[in-house]
Amino acid sequence: MSEASLYFLQQLINGLTIGSTYALIAIGYTMVYGIIGMINFAHGEIYMIGSYISFIVIAGLLGMGMVALPVILIIALVIAVFIASTYGWAVERVAYRPLRGSNRLIPLISAIGMSIFLQNYVVLAQGSRDVALAPQISGSWTFGDPQLFEVSLSYMQLIIWAVTLVCMTALTLFISRSRMGRACRACSEDQGMTNLLGIDTNRTIAMTFIIGAALAAVAGLLLGLYYGVVNPFVGFIAGLKAFTAAVLGGIGSIPGAMLGGLILGVTEALTSAYFPSEYKDVVSFGLLILILLFRPSGLLGKPEVEKV
């Protein structure tokens, strides 16, 4: 392979890695939108909280002298997912449920308020500066031509791919096969009718917030380990990117969120590889504007099925 194509391959690997985490966060936007038709503007903060919790747990367990890294990471994952899910549930209870049925703008404002609250709450609790964590997973698998360009696929990247794949497969099976997943799809089509079948749709809606938050926390752990730093403001930009990914793929569509995340990640990696890296965000948000202008339903947006 030529140097150019090896370099390209490296960007693809990096892009798919970041894209996977965008996809994980984007699920939360798309599921909540699918079921209540509103954007959860506090979702980025849930991701940020997931990242903080992971750092705190990992640092704590290391400080206690624990050495088995897989065990540490699994404990961190479980705790981060649990706490972030609780926050996701709370966002629905506090910022959305009491306002259901009112003008659509009102829950949007309360969610932005929730987002500002969570961000500042973390600033107060943890300080506003970067918190760093020494790299936990080092090593990589390299290939290519040492004379031209050596492509490296780090174990951390492999872990991100694998965890994302497992989460997405589990989610897809849950939504398509399980009883609650079916209720979730029914509810996103016709909440009133789902209610008329005896199903408590408040619980179904709460569940989508919880699932979205859990996946955001997984992304928080993965990206936290990948970058090695977290601060209270990472949720804002990651949330915006994931939101872009969800719109790109077609808001409301779960496969769309997955595809949108990957496309956005790869686009960003390629942009920063071949152009000055400041253009990265310009290109992603430019992409968002183009999609909104020319294909507002996104790449895999659900075509409306006409009821006869």
Place this chain on the structure above:
Amino acid sequence: MLQINNVNTHYGPIQALHDVSLEVKKGEIVTLIGANGAGKTTLMMTICGDPQATSGEILFDGKPISGMPTAQIMRQGLAIVPEGRRVFARLTVQENLHMGAYFRTKAEYEETLEEVLLLFPRLRERINQRAGTMSGGEQQMLAIGRAMMSKPRMILLDEPSLGLAPIIIQQIFQIIQKLRDDGVTIFLVEQNANQALKIADRGYVLENGRVVLSGSGADLLDDENVRKAYLGG
């Protein structure tokens, strides 16, 4: 089995039901007829708690259900085939039927599924097809099948014949009678007054949100005012 006492329902400031009282006894087919906008759908939905009655009392099997949240009411042994069918268009036929049996065990679900598919062979042919791709008549059958899946003691049907071909309407009315023969109590809302009154034990006439007339199906069919207003002479 269903008792509605002096129910009033409002949409904001607009009053849609005025002091409505009626009764459906166990094993009966009772029909409610009335012109477009009379409040028939409002009454059906008020029974289901969506919207809630602003005053009055609704009893199901002697137990007050007015005031309960919709989901809880619908778990008492009551099912609805709503106006406009409201099948889940993106779910398959089987998934729609499964939704109807949400609170039942797998074995119960499979048993009732077989009964429904025997009654509606068309649904068996289309079991894995998305509901939104089916014809209006097929969707209506699916909506009825979905209501049957919870094994309700009573089914509410809101204009099941609306917009369907005469041959399909015949089938739907036959199925309603068969359901009653199987022991399900039926409360049927229809604009198709002639056919509805023919199969009904009793009927009520709703005008501008008020019950103005009631009697046996046969009596109402003979009633001069009913003939003029709803049977075209």
